Amino acid sequence: xxxxxxxxxxxxxxxxxxxxxxxxxxxxxxxxxxxxxxxxxxxxxxxxxxxxxxxxxxxxxxxxxxxxxxxxxxxxxxxxxxxxxxxxxxxxxxxxxxxxxxxxxxxxxxxxxxxxxxxxxxxxxxxxxxxxxxxxxxxxxxxxxxxxxxxxxxxxxxxxxxxxxxxxxxxxxxxxxxxxxxxxxxxxxxxxxxxxxxxxxxxxxxxxxxxxxxxxxxxxxxxxxxxxxxxxxxxxxxxxxxxxxxxxxxxxxxxxxxxxxxxxxxxxxxxxxxxxxxxxxxxxxxxxxxxxxxxxxxxxxxxxxxxxxxxxxxxxxxxxxxxxxxxxxxxxxxxxxxxxxxxxxx
Amino acid sequence: xxxxxxxxxxxxxxxxxxxxxxxxxxxxxxxxxxxxxxxxxxxxxxxxxxxxxxxxxxxxxxxxxxxxxxxxxxxxxxxxxxxxxxxxxxxxxxxxxxxxxxxxxxxxxxxxxxxxxxxxxxxxxxxxxxxxxxxxxxxxxxxxxxxxxxxxxxxxxxxxxxxxxxxxxxxxxxxxxxxxxxxxxxxxxxxxxxxxxxxxxxxxxxxxxxxxxxxxxxxxxxxxxxxxxxxxxxxxxxxxxxxxxxx
Numbered sequence: 001x002x003x004x005x006x007x008x009x010x011x012x013x014x015x016x017x018x019x020x021x022x023x024x025x026x027x028x029x030x031x032x033x034x035x036x037x038x039x040x041x042x043x044x045x046x047x048x049x050x051x052x053x054x055x056x057x058x059x060x061x062x063x064x065x066x067x068x069x070x071x072x073x074x075x076x077x078x079x080x081x082x083x084x085x086x087x088x089x090x091x092x093x094x095x096x097x098x099x100x101x102x103x104x105x106x107x108x109x110x111x112x113x114x115x116x117x118x119x120x121x122x123x124x125x126x127x128x129x130x131x132x133x134x135x136x137x138x139x140x141x142x143x144x145x146x147x148x149x150x151x152x153x154x155x156x157x158x159x160x161x162x163x164x165x166x167x168x169x170x171x172x173x174x175x176x177x178x179x180x181x182x183x184x185x186x187x188x189x190x191x192x193x194x195x196x197x198x199x200x201x202x203x204x205x206x207x208x209x210x211x212x213x214x215x216x217x218x219x220x221x222x223x224x225x226x227x228x229x230x231x232x233x234x235x236x237x238x239x240x241x242x243x244x245x246x247x248x249x250x251x252x253x254x255x256x257x258x259x260x261x262x263x264x265x266x267x268x269x270x271x272x273x274x275x276x277x278x279x280x281x282x283x284x285x286x287x288x289x290x291x292x293x294x295x296x297x298x299x300x301x302x303x304x305x306x307x308x309x310x311x312x313x314x315x316x317x318x319x320x321x322x323x324x325x326x327x328x329x330x331x332x333x334x335x336x337x338x339x340x341x342x343x344x345x346x
Numbered sequence: 347x348x349x350x351x352x353x354x355x356x357x358x359x360x361x362x363x364x365x366x367x368x369x370x371x372x373x374x375x376x377x378x379x380x381x382x383x384x385x386x387x388x389x390x391x392x393x394x395x396x397x398x399x400x401x402x403x404x405x406x407x408x409x410x411x412x413x414x415x416x417x418x419x420x421x422x423x424x425x426x427x428x429x430x431x432x433x434x435x436x437x438x439x440x441x442x443x444x445x446x447x448x449x450x451x452x453x454x455x456x457x458x459x460x461x462x463x464x465x466x467x468x469x470x471x472x473x474x475x476x477x478x479x480x481x482x483x484x485x486x487x488x489x490x491x492x493x494x495x496x497x498x499x500x501x502x503x504x505x506x507x508x509x510x511x512x513x514x515x516x517x518x519x520x521x522x523x524x525x526x527x528x529x530x531x532x533x534x535x536x537x538x539x540x541x542x543x544x545x546x547x548x549x550x551x552x553x554x555x556x557x558x559x560x561x562x563x564x565x566x567x568x569x570x571x572x573x574x575x576x577x578x579x580x581x582x583x584x585x586x587x588x589x590x591x592x593x
Contacts, residue, residue, distance in 0.1 A: 166426070166427040167402065167426050167427045167428075169426075169427075170426035170427050170444075170445050170446065171356060171359070171426040171445060173445070173446045174356075174358070174359055174362065174426060174445035174446040174447075175356065175358040175359070176446070177362060177445075177446035178358035178359065178361050178362035178365070179358060181362070181365055182361070182365070228358070229356050229358065230355070230356060230357075231356075231357045231358075233355075233380075266355070266404060267402070267403070267404050267405070268404065268405070269404060269405070270380070270381045270383060270384075270404045270405055295405075
C-alpha cells in the first residue's frame with residue numbers, strides 16, 4: 001500500500017477522493033429513502049463518470065499548460081465536460097432503473113442539483129490540477145536554472161583561478177636558479193615559500209570564507225617571493241588590527257588586487273615602490289585599502305580595468321550580489337583600491 | 347674583447363647571466379641595467395657588441411627600448427613567459443633564452459651568436475623590432491619616442507596626427523611633436539584602424555581630433571583639427587574620410 005502510494009501518488013489521491021464521494025452520496029441517497037442498492041449504483045455511476053471527466057482534465061493539464069489568455073477555453077471545456085457527464089449519468093441511470101418510475105422522477109428532478117455538483121467538481125479538479133502542474137513545472141524550471149547558474153559560476157570561478165601567473169612562476173624559478181649557485185640556503189628557502197604559496201592557492205575552495213589573518217599569512221609568502229625577485233625596489237607595509245584579523249574574507253580575493261598593485265607599481269615606475277595594505281574593522285564590515293604608486297602620465301589608459309580588478313568585481317557580485325564593494329581611485333601618483341567585505345554573523 | 351650589457355629588472359636574473367659568463371673571459375660586462383632608460387644610456391655610453399635583454403621591464407619594454415636604438419647590436423633575449431614574443435623570435439630566427447635556463451642552453455645561444463654572421467643577425471633583429479611582437483597581442487596603446495636623451499611615452503589617444511618627414515615621421519601631440527625613425531605606413535599599420543585614417547600621402551590623422559572639413563580652392567579640401575591645425579586632404583583621402591564619418 002505504501003509503495004503503491006509512493007509510486008502513484010496522484011492516482012491514489014484520486015481514488016481516495018472519488019471513493020469518499022461515492023460513499024457520501026450513497027449515504028445521502030439512502031437517507032432520502034432509497035435502498036442501499038439504488039443509492040450505491042447511483043453514487044457509483046455519477047461519481048465514476050465525473051472521475052473520468054476529471055481524469056481527462058488532469059491529463060490535459062499535465063501535458064499542456066494553457067496560458068492566461070486561454071482562460072475562456074478552460075471555462076468552456078469545464079462546462080462541456082459537465083454537460084457530457086450529466087448526460088451520461090442520466091442515460092446510464094435511466095437505463096438501469098427503467099422500470100422504477102419513482103426513481104426516474106427523482107432523477108429528472110435532481111438534474112439541477114447534479115449539474116451544480118458536477119460543475120463544482122470539474123471546476124475544483126481543473127483548478128487544483130492546473131495549480132499542481134503549474135507549480136511542478138515552475139519548480140523544474142527553477143532547479144534547471146539553478147543548476148545552470150551553479151555550473152556557470154563554478155566554471156567561472158575555476159577559470160579565474162586558472163589564471164596562475166606564468167610570468168610570476170617562471171621568474172621566481174629563475175631567481176631560485178640564480179640563488180642555487182651562490183646562496184643555496186636562500187634558494188631552498190625560496191623553494192619552500194613558492195611551494196607553500198602555490199599549495200595554498202590550489203587547495204583553496206573559492207566559496208570558502210577565511211579569516212583575514214590567514215589570508216594575509218598566505219599573501220605574505222607571495223610578497224616575500226616578490227621581494228626576493230625585485231630586491232630593494234619593493235617595500236611592503238601590511239597593517240591589520242586584531243579585530244580586523246578575525247574578520248572573514250573570501251579566499252584569494254585579495255591576491256589579484258595585490259598582484260595588480262605590485263605589477264603596476266613595479267612596471268610603471270623605475271624607482272623604489274611601496275605597497276601599502278591597510279585593514280580596518282568597521283561595524284559589520286571589513287575595509288581593506290591597497291595602495292601602489294603609478295605614473296599618471298605614462299600609465300596605459302586601460303589600467304585599472306585590468307584582469308585582476310575585473311575578476312575581483314565579478315567574484316564580489318557573485319558572492320554578495322553587490323557591485324559597490326570594490327572602488328578604485330587615482331590621486332596624483334597613488335593608485336588606491338578599496339575593498340569592503342560585509343560580515344555575516346554566523 | 348666583446349663588450350656586453352645585461353638589461354633586466356630583476357637583480358638575480360642579471361646575476362645568473364653574469365655567473366654563466368664567467369667562463370667567457372673574452373666577454374666583458376660593462377654595465378648592468380635595471381630598466382630600459384638605464385639601458386639606453388648605457389648603450390649610448392658603451393656601444394656594446396652584445397646585449398642580454400629582458401622584455402618585461404618597468405616603463406618601457408625591451409622591444410620599445412630597441413626601437414629607440416639606431417643600429418642595434420647583437421641581442422640575446424631573455425624572457426620568462428611571453429607567447430607573442432616567442433612566435434616572433436621563431437619567425438625571425440632570433441635566439442632567445444627562456445627563464446630559467448641552464449648553462450648548456452646559455453652556452454648554445456652564446457656560441458650561436460659568436461659564430462653568426464653579425465650583419466645577418468642584425469637584420470633579423472631589426473625586422474623583429476619593426477614588427478613589435480606585442481602588437482599582435484593588443485592594438486598599440488602608446489608610442490615611445492626619444493628627444494635627445496629624453497624618453498617620452500605618448501599614449502596613442504594623445505596623438506593628433508602624424509606627418510611623414512623624410513626617413514622620419516613627426517608625431518604631433520597637443521603641445522609638441524616628436525621625431526621617430528619610422529615610416530608613415532608603419533604607423534598606419536600598427537595604430538588602431540578604427541581611430542586613425544591616412545587622409546593624405548603625408549598625413550595620418552586621429553579621427554576624433556577632426557572638428558570639421560572645409561573646402562579649399564580647386565575642388566580640394568582640408569580637415570581642421572581640435573587645435574586648429576589644418577591638414578590637407580588628398581582626393582582619395584577626402585572620399586575615405588567622408589565615408590568613415592558617414593557624410
